[in-house]
Amino acid sequence: MANSEQVFSGRVALVTGAGAGLGRAYALSLAQQGASVVVNNRFEAGRPNSAQAVVDEIVASGGQAIIDNHSVQFEDQAKAMVDTAYANFGRLDVLICNAGVSGGELLQDTTKEAFAEVFDVSFYGSLYPIQAALQSMYDAGYGRIVGTTSSAGYFASPGTAAYASAKAALIGLFRALAGEAAPFGVKANLISPMAWSRMAEQHLDKKYAELLDPDHVAKAVSWLSSEACTISGELLVAGGGQVYRATVVQSAGQPIGDGDIAAIWPELSDLSNSSERAHGMETVMQLMAAHDAETVS
Numbered sequence: 001m002a003n004s005e006q007v008f009s010g011r012v013a014l015v016t017g018a019g020a021g022l023g024r025a026y027a028l029s030l031a032q033q034g035a036s037v038v039v040n041n042r043f044e045a046g047r048p049n050s051a052q053a054v055v056d057e058i059v060a061s062g063g064q065a066i067i068d069n070h071s072v073q074f075e076d077q078a079k080a081m082v083d084t085a086y087a088n089f090g091r092l093d094v095l096i097c098n099a100g101v102s103g104g105e106l107l108q109d110t111t112k113e114a115f116a117e118v119f120d121v122s123f124y125g126s127l128y129p130i131q132a133a134l135q136s137m138y139d140a141g142y143g144r145i146v147g148t149t150s151s152a153g154y155f156a157s158p159g160t161a162a163y164a165s166a167k168a169a170l171i172g173l174f175r176a177l178a179g180e181a182a183p184f185g186v187k188a189n190l191i192s193p194m195a196w197s198r199m200a201e202q203h204l205d206k207k208y209a210e211l212l213d214p215d216h217v218a219k220a221v222s223w224l225s226s227e228a229c230t231i232s233g234e235l236l237v238a239g240g241g242q243v244y245r246a247t248v249v250q251s252a253g254q255p256i257g258d259g260d261i262a263a264i265w266p267e268l269s270d271l272s273n274s275s276e277r278a279h280g281m282e283t284v285m286q287l288m289a290a291h292d293a294e295t296v297s
Contacts, residue, residue, distance in 0.1 A: 007226050008035035012089040014081065016040045016072050016129060017099030019050030021197045022148075025214035026096050027054050029222045031063035035094065038085045042099075043069035064089075072099045073120040078128030086136070094225045095133050096146045097126035100166070107161040115162040122166035127173065130188075134181070143186035144225045147174050149235065150192055154246065171235065178233030187232040189224045192246065193217040194239025211240050249274040250283065 013030045017023040019041035027037050037058060041051035051067045058065040068084050070077035085092040103110075103118040126147050137143030152160050153167030170190065177188045196204075196212040204212075220238035223229055237244040252273040254264045261268070277283065 006034035007222070007228070008033045008094075010034070011093040012036045012038070012085055012091050013094035013096065013225065014038040014040060014068075014085050014092060014129070014133075015096045015098055016081075016125065018054055022193055022195055022214045022217060023096075023098040024050075024054050025195075025218040026098060026221050027065070028058065029215070029218040030094065030225065031058040031061070031065060033222065036064040036089045037066075038068050038081065038088070039065050040068040040070065040072070040081055040099070042071040072097075072125035072129055075124075075128045075131075078125075079132040082129060082132040082136075091140070092133055092136060093140075093142060094144045094146075095129060096221065096225060097129055098148050099125045100148060100163075102160065102163045104159050105161075106159055110161060118162035119166045122163060123169050123173075126170060130173075130177065134186070137186045138181070138184040141185040142227075143181070143184075144227075144229060145174075145177070145181075145186065145188040146221055146224045147188070147190045148193065149190045151237075153192075174235075175233050182232060187224075187229055189229070189232060190235040191217065191221055191224065192235060192237040194237065216241050248277050250277050253283075 008030055011034070013027075013035045015023050015027045015030070015037060018027045018037075018039045023041070027039050031037050039051045039054045039058075041049055043049055049067065049069060051069075055065040055067045066084070066088050068081045070081040070084075072078055072081075082092060100122040101118055102122075103114060105114065130145060130147075133143070133145070137145075147170050149170045150163070150167040151157070152164040153169075153171060157164045174188050174190050181188055193214070194212060195214040195217050196209045197214075200208075200212065217238045220236055220243050224236070235246045237246050249271060251268055251271055252275075254268050257264070
């Protein structure tokens with residue numbers, strides 16, 4: 001698989017949910033740049049595994065790839081897929097957690113079982129592979145982990161409570177992971193993709209399929225997966241030929257007075273003077289510093 005820039009030469013990547021769509025685009029992109037790829041997609045009885053077609057495509061182009069049929073939402077199977085990478089290639093440098101499922105029900109109509117089915121794949125399907133891969137990456141002093149969130153996790157998305165909950169939970173997971181992994185040379189970031197998919201087909205005109213080609217997102221994911229990636233704990237939104245950074249901002253504080261929030265809402269909701277917050281203690285630390293300054297004066 002010839003490419004003038006073999007950015008991932010000697011590297012090994014595991015991509016979950018890589019049988020089609022975004023996962024396929026990620027696997028092909030990494031392979032084109034020299035990576036050996038474990039192409040994961042869960043086995044479903046009576047259906048050919050689409051991941052095999054991706055493996056065949058990579059191998060036919062001169063690349064290295066193997067198929068993995070494990071299901072990401074089970075801890076033992078997540079460990080087995082990581083073991084597959086080591087058994088076949090002797091290492092694992094890149095983990096892309098792409099697998100997920102969506103569900104569309106109003107919250108009052110969602111059963112505990114239906115909620116868990118979506119949440120388990122979309123959240124634990126990232127957590128378990130990460131836990132399985134982490135210690136070996138720490139031992140190697142290097143690793144790149146990319147998770148997949150969604151606008152449903154940080155914007156209102158009625159009718160998708162389980163999916164939105166999982167995608168929001170991943171933001172918290174990756175922010176915590178980035179801090180823990182930093183001393184070991186491992187970087188962990190999130191991608192929020194805007195891409196044509198089976199889900200998009202249900203809501204968007206087909207004329208936008210080319211604009212939302214998954215290959216646009218794959219460029220951002222390839223960089224996040226590379227040694228050149230210098231950021232960690234970040235969330236990139238990518239698609240349609242554009243990439244954006246998403247983060248948490250906080251409005252300027254207002255005196256709470258007697259607690260009538262409605263009276264101060266116009267000022268409170270004005271984000272023109274907002275500031276980015278790096279961690280949850282930043283605001284309270286500023287309040288304590290101001291308190292101490294007033295006490296001294």
